[in-house]
Amino acid sequence: MSLYTMLMALVFLLILSGFFSLSETSMMAINRYRLRYLAKQGHRGARLTIKLLNHTDRLLGVILLGNNLLNTASATLVAVIVAMLFGHNDLALFLGSVAVTFAILIFSEITPKVIAAAYPERIALTASYVLTPLLTICYPVVWFVNLFVRGLLILFRLNPEKNQLEQKISIEELKTLVLEGGYFIQHKHQSMLLNLFDLETITVDDVMVPRSRVEAIDISDNDETIQTQLLTCHHTRLPVYRERMDNITGIIHVRKILNQMQNGKITAEMIEKVLHKPYFIPSGTRLFSQLQLFQENQMRIGLVVDEYGEWLGLVTLEDIMEEIIGEFTTQAPTQMSTFLKQGDGSIIVEGSTLLRDLNRKLNFQFPLDGPKTLNGLIVEHFQDIPEAGVSLSIANYPMEIIQTKNRVVKTVKIYPVFTNAKVDDSES
Template sequence: MSNETFTVFLADYAPGILIILLMIVLSAFFSGSETALTAASRARMHTLEANGDERAGLVNRLIERRDRLIGALLIGNNLANILSSSIATSLFLHFFGTSGVAYATLAMTVILVIFAEVLPKSWAISSPDRFALGVSRTVNLFVLVVGPVSGLVNWIVRRILGVFGFNLSSDTPMLTAHEELRGAVDLLHREGSVIKADRDRLGGVLDLGELEVSDIMIHRTSMRGINADDAPEVAVRAVLESPYTRMPVWRGSTDNIIGVVHAKDLLRALAEPDVEPENLDISRITQKPWFVPDTTNLKDQLNAFLRRKAHFAIVVDEYGEVQGLVTLEDILEEIVGDISDEHDLEIQGVRQEADGSIVVDGSVPIRDLNRALDWTLPDEEATTVAGLVIHESKTIPEERQAFTFYGKRFIVMKRVKNRITRLRIRPADDAATPPPLVQGEGRE
């Protein structure tokens, strides 16, 4: 090619080539910006904005109108791609005739995929926060210019989808804030950034609003109380031998709770002159009992404990019948796990066997078992392991009867009257058994 011919070529085709290159750069900018702004951490942006970073404030405002942002970036991206492809097709037609369409399609597809899609998006996703801050001002200016067009496009899209029964006008998010936090914590745990103990504690905080007092209370059958009609020395001995600081006091029947005695109040009373265990009136040092409904969620009950500066409450049902008791420690244990001190009784409710099976007491809460063994047994319909087996089997099983559900095999080891007191749990023989299908297998 002579110098004169090359000069003519540049004069005729250089502007088109430059426009193609410019459009590819713009397309890459829009693609990377879309990826970075949708993947940027809103929490980090809010922190940076609070520290005075104006670019973070722009990112937050752009993300708040995500539909407008995405619409504007897609308009810019598609305009750049279409214009570059059209000019390239015109050039290829001039050089190769009708076959130039195929050559242009192949060449622009490769170029756009690599340089306008994969490369900028890979760059953006590797450091979305930094990328988003870098493009925030330019993108914000572009959205201000193209925003009205983007709004019109979004309006048309909503109307078309509305014809088919899809409504995008609702501002209600598909996931609640708690679900988003839980999902983020679980993801970080799987990636190794959050250890299991921290995941369980954070999950415990998020679960407080979903659990009721009845899910964690000490049931009335396990309550330890004091009969106000017993001899004073019997009541004193019961308080001093108990591992608990506070104990309910009843008279006539365990449903008639007349007060709560605190070990410190008992010791103060015994320290008074002329007071001996034989002549102490236990009912005179009791505190007024506090009754709470069994449907109170743990978040409200925790706030009530803190507000009243109390640690102990009696749980009653809708008919006013005593169902159990709940303490501040019970709620805290839902967050941090079991809290034990030197006076607590060690109750081995879960035991690992040599064959790999797990022997559990029927009264062990499902949540505690899930937390200890990292299982996912459901606890919506039942609180304890025994309750789960009864709920799924729809019967009160006999001893040595086995059931398979949720990928586990439950074998009833001991039953007292209508209560399942001990079970053996091992992995199901058929791991593909779909939950919650129950297979009663008779006696083993």
């Protein structure tokens, strides 16, 4: 065999070895979710790749078998070339070994693997057409080698196949995938997906309307008072109680009652006939679970109760939907604005405002692992009901108590010294 032929054979061996390195890295680096999508679309290369990856031991067996055979053949061929040119010169053999090691590293290992890591999908799908028949041809050898591999795994009590089946993607990993897919996912859709994941960590206590702010009807009032309240209310469903707010008798759909006005005045007896049984929700229920319960029970409104049966507030289907897609309802005109921007840049906030709303709308960073409202956070800070005019700082946000009433903090002024809060003029 001439020297030229052996040099060409060496180049060919290095190229083939590079192909196996390309295949190995691209197969391991390919996006499995993208691969499944392509397979569902009918891509034959994707289907072949999935079949190969389903038996990783066989895939790696045929790749490493070919790679090592080719590298060994390359080293042997270089030794023959050196012997032909320089005889049995030890220095020449050493330099030849160094040269072939350098060539394998550059042309058969590092460069192919860098390319495969950059373009795994394109290379893996193409390589699957070659590796599939090659695995069929070399299967007896691969099977024999894998016998020893499995024996070692059993000896060390390892089960890679079981570990692969048990691997599941976590919520945090899903969030990372959504965030990193920002170029392909619209910002609004991205925000909705992230909010949907948060439903597993948010409870009904975080979004409920506190009982003190719930619009309700006292069925023990006279008919004129009840009718006036129905005509001026700002919600379509209202809780109905008798004498005390604790004594809830049901939920009323205002539209059904107003339709009865054609037959005369609205009376308490008329309301009692169309009352719906109240739907109670245990405090601490996860929003995602409650969304499913609303769907299963065909309900749209529920009353949150604590462990003693005392109702704490009200949650509607719309409240949960707003946590996913953002606010889409308008504030009742008779209610005081939750946020009121002042000329000096400070913001006056109601004490009953939910901390989640402050963080979301004003870009604050109040802690959410304790009290749910600004009033609760301030009371927890002092371990007492503060007087008006008292100043404090929580989470580096300086604030001043403007008004306290009935053992609660009614209004608070938050100064923007350490904040980047932005308030819409439409909310002021």
